[in-house]
Amino acid sequence: MSASPSEPLLSVRELHTTFPIRSALLRRVTGHIQAVAGVSFDLRPGETLGLVGESGSGKSTLARTVIGLEKAASGTVTFDGRELTSASPAELRAARRDIQMIFQDPYSSLNPRRTAGQIVAEAWEIHPDVVSRSRWRDEVSDLLARVGLDPSHADRYPHQFSGGQRQRLGIARALALKPKIVICDEAVSALDVSIQAQVLNLLADLQADLGLTYLFIAHDLSVVRHVADRVAVMYLGRVVEVADQEEIFQRPTHPYTQALLSAVPVPRPWDQPQRESIIIGGDVPSPADPPSGCRFRTRCWKAQDVCAQVEPALEIRLGLHPSACHFAELLSAAPGNSPEGSLTPGG
Amino acid sequence: MTDTPLLSVRDLAVRFRTGAGQVRAVDGVSFDVRRGETLAVLGESGSGKSVTAQAIMGILPRPAGEVVAGSIVYDGRDLLAEDPNRVRKLRGDEIAMVFQDPLSSLNPVFRVGWQIGEMFRRHRGASRRDARAAAVELMERVGIPAARRRVDDFPHQFSGGMRQRIMIAMALALKPRLLIADEPTTALDVTVQAQIMRLLADLRREEGMALVLITHDLGVVADVADRALLMYAGRAVETGDIREVYDHAAHPYTRGLMASIPDLDAPRERLTPVRGAPPNLLDLPSGCSFHPRCPHATDRCSVDDPVLRPIDGRPEEHRSACHYAEEVLAGEREPV
Structure with a gap:
């Protein structure tokens, strides 16, 4: 189904949804979980x-906020104007x-x-x-x-x-x-x-x-x-990469998308001898205490000092499509193939 | 290594009593697990x-479930015939199991190091101190960061992936020769699933143990399994070298499963799934249980129950329980 050039049917801007964390004894609010932390997209x-x-x-949580089952802390959801x-x-x-x-x-x-x-x-x-x-x-x-x-x-x-x-x-x-x-x-x-x-x-x-x-x-x-038709990849409350389906699967530029794609089990791995798996360590951190800067940096093999200080914006990088990584780059694979080549993540 | 299989299951039948009647959850299943190999049960x-795994481990829910026929021979000893106490010890020492849901398999009120150490204290008579040291070592072995610090944490303080590592650590504690993993990664995220599958494959290789991987996901085991056994409605329908089975599936159910998986390399192509739904075990179809869903079925299939048999022109090991395996393989019998 090709997208029409007309207005988006649904438009989400800078949406935040937070849940309070309460203490066991006095039910005081001791912190917040940012389940959705500034998400924008058009449908x-x-x-x-x-x-x-x-x-x-x-x-x-994003879906439940869009439909009104959760209350947005901030941001807008526009449907049909x-x-x-x-x-x-x-x-x-x-x-x-x-x-x-x-x-x-x-x-x-x-x-x-x-x-x-x-x-x-x-x-x-x-x-x-x-x-x-x-x-x-x-x-x-x-x-x-x-x-x-x-x-x-x-x-x-x-x-x-x-x-x-x-x-x-x-x-x-x-x-x-x-x-x-x-x-x-x-x-x-x-x-x-x-x-x-x-x-x-x-x-x-x-x-x-x-x-x-x-x-x-x-x-x-x-x-x-x-x-x-299009795919948005989310990590810890934020969209890290969004592109047309073909584009995101063939030319992912965000390390998390690359790792996620490489972790997908394929039924006949022997048909893709070039396919190199990127196995990232650790688990998704707690949304109650997300890492500073880029939220993926604690599991990322490319992380530098800047990643802890500056949150990367979701913007068009490498002239391709929006990606929220300071070091967005294509895998060394030839375009049109699954992840392969010389990439060997550390840690 | 000898030629005799480590585990040999023959004509296993398990009956369950339910409120609505009796079912044969497993009906005449036979397979071997060789020393050091990985078998995927799909x-x-x-x-x-x-249920097959529960029967091997002797943990069928009682009194509802019961082995009613067949034999389970482990390393020359029939687990169903021997003294239950000796069999229980054997199962603890040499055959271990990992389950899908690590949180419900771990005791929430005991520290994880204590729970891992219990294996050494109970089975090996280790002292508390030695058991604790062994627990730390195992936690490091299965890739739990800062094991020395985390040995005194409780299960809820670990993520799902880390809990599954703890379960694997407990299963490995006594250096089993056979590890049965029942949907070990189903509850985990994709990136964590990849970590756990790699861990299991590495451990199997290093320890030289045999591994039985039970899963619904044909993709997740393709990288690590040597052989595959496909089951449908309590029966084995196809078995063989995993690559042989996936590339030359000779049972219509296996073919249907393969066609149901969305292909990463062929997006938007219409899927050709198996039609209908799995049968009610209380009311199994006559003949071949798969015949109502089968595009190849003939009158014969509703009467004549097919058995696992070699397929003309394929390796002897590759077997299919279909009257028309050769035609299915050749694609001669076009689906109706």
Whole structure:
């Protein structure tokens, strides 16, 4: 899906989301976790933006803040020209109808006491203008069929469906309000690989049929590469690199992106004898106490003094695409190949 | 090294009693693990791969799970037939296991050094001081930074990757000859997963132990495993040298799994996943359990249950439990 040159559908600027850390005894606020620490991005109509990062990167909190499930500490979220962080409750409700979410765990996000049909129709109670009550039954059948479920199963309860079917039900529920944007938060991560592939195909079909815009959050880079037009890589609350899908996989310039890509398991490593793995040490630091300067520097093999002092801006580097590294550079590999060549990270 | 396998599992069957009835979670599975080799056991949820490991370790949940047939022979001794006390000691000393979730396998109220040291105190009669020194040494060995300082920390003070290293340290304490790792990296981030897989591969090589890696992720083991065993609905459906199996998959399920993995080098190509969902073990299809999902299935497949067998034109070791393995391999039988 090529991005249209028109206005972005969703525009996020300098978004911060913080959570207080409270002492065990007196519940005093003793510090803050900066889960999202100054993130900006645009979502263009009809595109899929992949958001990748490891645990603690803030990608899920970012999604929850965009949709209003968490309150932004600062920054703006603009949808279709309306600024959401300062919107009135009525405006907010209208906007939320257009932005829906699919969660990782289809079981815990579906009410076990409601039937599939009730789950799908639930949102129409809050937004009665979308589908008139007399058409609920037909519309539920249509939605179930559209996501590959048997419409005659509308009377079944979530536990009577398999994991893959429950995720389809979660997708049907998300589509009930005819949204413009669907945020998929690790939507296929909990599924077995054969079922995961089925759901990925379904998401692609729905996008083609309904013109949906996806914000696709995942930790699995092969999945993101499969679905995304553009990819933003997050680390410890910040976007470290963003580019078109092809560009980020072929010409990553941020060391974290390079390490992340090289760590992706490939099914037939013997077909890529040149592929050299970059294994970075350590774990993601605590977002309650992020490193000064560049947040990745504690695990980075290129880190210099400047990295501890100056936070690198996310700006176009090497004339390619935005990357937040003082020492952004291409791997020595020939363009068009996986990471390879002479790079040997230390530490 | 001798030619006899270190571990030999024959016709293993495990029954589980559930509220809804009895299921055969593992049904007639046979395989060998040779000394020093790495075997990958692959399959999706419900395939029986973890239950197989639990049966080998003697940790099937009781009374629901029970081995009802077959043998598990370790180094010439049948673990199912021998005196349970001696078998328990053998399992502690020579066969070790690492689980998916290190936090629930570690005791939250004991310091990690004490928990690692317990292996030496209980099995080797080591003094507290010696056990502690050995724990520090092991923590260094599995790559835990500042081990001397962190030996007195509690499990919650470590990250997920470091906890998995602690579990590996405990498993290695008694220098096992066989290590079974059940989804050891599934709960970890990609960069940490790469660290742990490399650690396991290095340790296996240095210690000369055999490694059984159980996982749903075909990619994660490709670098380190020598052989692969694919499981589906409690059965072994394909086995052989890992490269042979991945490059010349001769079972439609293996082919389907490979086609389900998004290819980093072929983005946006439509996936061709296995259709349908894994069967309910309470109500397995007749004949070949895979036949309702199989693009190659014929009438024969719903009646005649295929067994693992060599494939014409492939190495003797490579086996597939499909009536049409040769045709699947040759791509002659186009999916319907």
